[in-house]
Structures are given as structure tokens and as C-alpha cells.
Amino acid sequence: MMNWVEVHKTLLHWLARRAGLRQQIVELESGTVMNVWVPKANVITKKKGTACDNSREEEEEKEKKAAVVLVHGFAMDGIMTWQFQVGSLVDRYDVYVRDLLFFGGSATDATDRSPAFQADCLAATLGRLGVPRCTVVGFSYGGVVSFKLAERWPDLVTSLVVSGPTFAMTDSLSSTIVERFGVSSLADVLLPVSVRGVKALFYAATYRKLWFPNCVHRDFLEVMFSYRTEKTEMLDALVVSSSQEEANCPSLQQVVCLSRPQAIPLTFFSLLG
DSSP states (O other): OOOHHHHHHHHHHHHHHHTTEEEEEEEOSTTOEEEEEEEGGGOBOTTTSSBOOOOHHHHHHSOOOEEEEEEOOSSSOHHHHTTTTHHHHTTTEEEEEEOOTTSTTOBOSOOOOSHHHHHHHHHHHHHHTTOOSEEEEEETHHHHHHHHHHHHOTTTEEEEEEESOOSOEEHHHHHHHHHHHTOSSTHHHHSOOSHHHHHHHHHHHOSSOOOOOHHHHHHHHHHHOOOHHHHHHHHHHHEEOTTSGGGSOOOOOSEEEEEOOTTOOSHHHHHHO
């Protein structure tokens, strides 16, 4: 039976290629593999092991573009999250759309599930792709990772745009959210196991209440919630004690633009998406 979410993803991949992006698998140390969409001129070739170069004439004519890195939230992978932004950005910027670990084609055999580890892997991936400086745009959980990236790699991140995050999910905030939703853990909301759970997630996380048939919710459930054990561990690693240093607002030297989506009624979804 046809899975409509898979069909939609295939269409988005085709549109991303038409926009000038190419899917790149970057293998890091310790069995970590990252999937990232990169400008076609910057694809790493197996033969050379370096980013492809245009001809000298093309380079002289081509205006140097600033790099923009898009970091997705917890519910979907990179292209699904940023499908409406890629086309409007590629003409002015070198756009990189990266899948976080255990989303899309990214995975690791390391046991660290913290946002800091996600940030370090993102920094290593950009280093392999030859990106010396960039603006990072993070949504929801991706915003938390983006804050960590800017804090830990200040020479890499020139500016930061984050939508809907907080600096850290404290234990007190987590307890309040869990109690309000009447569940036992964050995973009960963000990793639904039924069509009803997917509907509840969409209803709480979106501004415009669009209707979809149950088959679409079922297809979304089948496609978007792999690596359940690892993602549950990511949610556990996200929560920190209110007394820990990680719960404090970091001192960032970059220009930071914060926005809070009107679509998100609760701080919880504003953080995790």
C-alpha cells in the first residue's frame, strides 16, 4: 500500500535537487554517519575527498555566498521541516540542511544522547564540508542544539536565529508539562504510538488546524518515528536539574535573533516541536 508521507518526501527530495542541493553522507569518527543536504558545488567527492570546485571562470563570476545551516525540530527530519524555506534561501545563501542524529539518514553507535553531542557532530560535519563560518537557524529542539553549537564553537557560528526554544529543559519545567498533559513522560507526547497520539501532537504543535484523513496520520506514524529507544534517551538527556550550570542562560558573543512561534500554545512544544 502506498505511503503518502514517503511519496511527499520523495517529491521534496526532487524539489531540493532542483533548487541546487545534493544529499551528502558524511562519515565521522566512532561510527557516526551524518546525512546533510549541501550546495551541489560543495559536495565531497570520494575520489578527491574534498569539496568539488567550480572552474576558475565560474568562481570569478560567482558571488561568494554566506552559509546558512538549518537545524530541524524533534518531530521531522531536515527537509520535511524546512521544505518551505529552502527555495527562498538558496538564491542568496549556501544552504545546508542537516539531519540530527537518529533522524533521516543520520545515526551513531556512540551512547551520548545530549544536545551538546549533537552540536559537536554538527560542527564536525561542517568542518568536513569546508564551512568555516555560518549562520545557524534552529527550530524547537534544533534551537537547543543551535545554542549549544554557538556556545561550544563560537568561531564557527557568526549569528544565530532560533524559533521557539528555551536554553534548557529543566526538571521542574518537564514535570509541569508532563502533569499538564496527563502523561508519564515527554516521550508519551513526542513519540506517539497511535493515530490518536499523532493527531494530539499535531493539534498541540500547529497553529492552523488542518484536517488530514487517518491514513495520512498512520503513514506519518510509520515513517517519522524510527529509533524510538534512542529518541527516548535523547529526551531523557535533554532534561537537566534546575541547579545545574547547563540550566543557566549561556553567554553568547554572536548576534542572536529569538522568535516564539504563535503556533505553539505551550512552552513544551515551543521547545521540542
